[in-house]
Amino acid sequence: MTVPSRVLIYGVHGSGKSTLAARLATRLGLPWYPVDDLLWEPGWVEVPVAEQRNRIAQICRRDHWILDGAYHGWRDVPLARADLVVGLDYPRWLSFGWLLRRTVRRVVSGEEICNGNRESWHSVLSAESILVWHLTGFGRMRRRMRAWQADPSGPPVLLFRHPADLERWLTDLPGR
Structure with missing residues (x-):
């Protein structure tokens, strides 16, 4: 098995992308660039999509990286290099x-998520809740992953449908 140098981790909100990226x-001794840190400024101000794309492109030009997500305005950038x-x-x-x-x-804990941002009951119960995002995006994200896996012109895609399968892969994955 070839050890990858540029890895995109993809999944629905709460699937464990950041946890896997850290592991x-x-x-692998690769730098991990948490996507939330690149997309959100303090006060949950979203970085304009053009700037998001620029930030992601700068990372993806490097030879070594892990990204823990890919979104609409720039998804093509890491896919082209992964x-x-x-x-x-x-x-x-x-x-x-899990989510x-x-x-x-x-x-409850007030844990910081990114750039000083925290979740609150207000945000959780709003129409923009991460829980709502999960429910509305689940099928679309699942179809997207499966389409990527079926596309021979794209990067190799490993789909894990059960955490135990991921754990087995991680156990067999050679380190650097």
């Missing part, structure tokens, strides 16, 4: 359960 960064896409294609009940527990924990 892969340690295992050696590997890891898709976390878990059942909805599993990823939503719900994580969200409640973050609200």
Whole structure:
């Protein structure tokens, strides 16, 4: 197995992308660039899409990176350079359960997420809630991962439908 140098991790909100990115960064000795840090300014101000694209493009020009997500305005940039896409294609009940527990924990603890931003009960109960994003985006993201895997012109895509399968892959993955 060739050890990848440029890895895109993709999945629905709450599927474990950032957790996996941190583990892969340690295992492979690659720099991890948390996407939330690149997309959100303090006060949950979204970075304009053109600037998001510029930030992602700067990272993707490098020889070594891990990104823990890809969004509409710039998804093509990491896909064009990735050696590997890891898709976390878990059942909805599993990823939503993880997201719900994580969200409640973050609200209660006041844990910082990115650039000083924190989740609040107000944000969780709003129309822009990450829980709503999960529910409305799940099917679309799943179809996208599966289409990527079926496309021979794109980077290789490993889809994991169960956490145990991911753990087996990680165990067998050579480090740097």
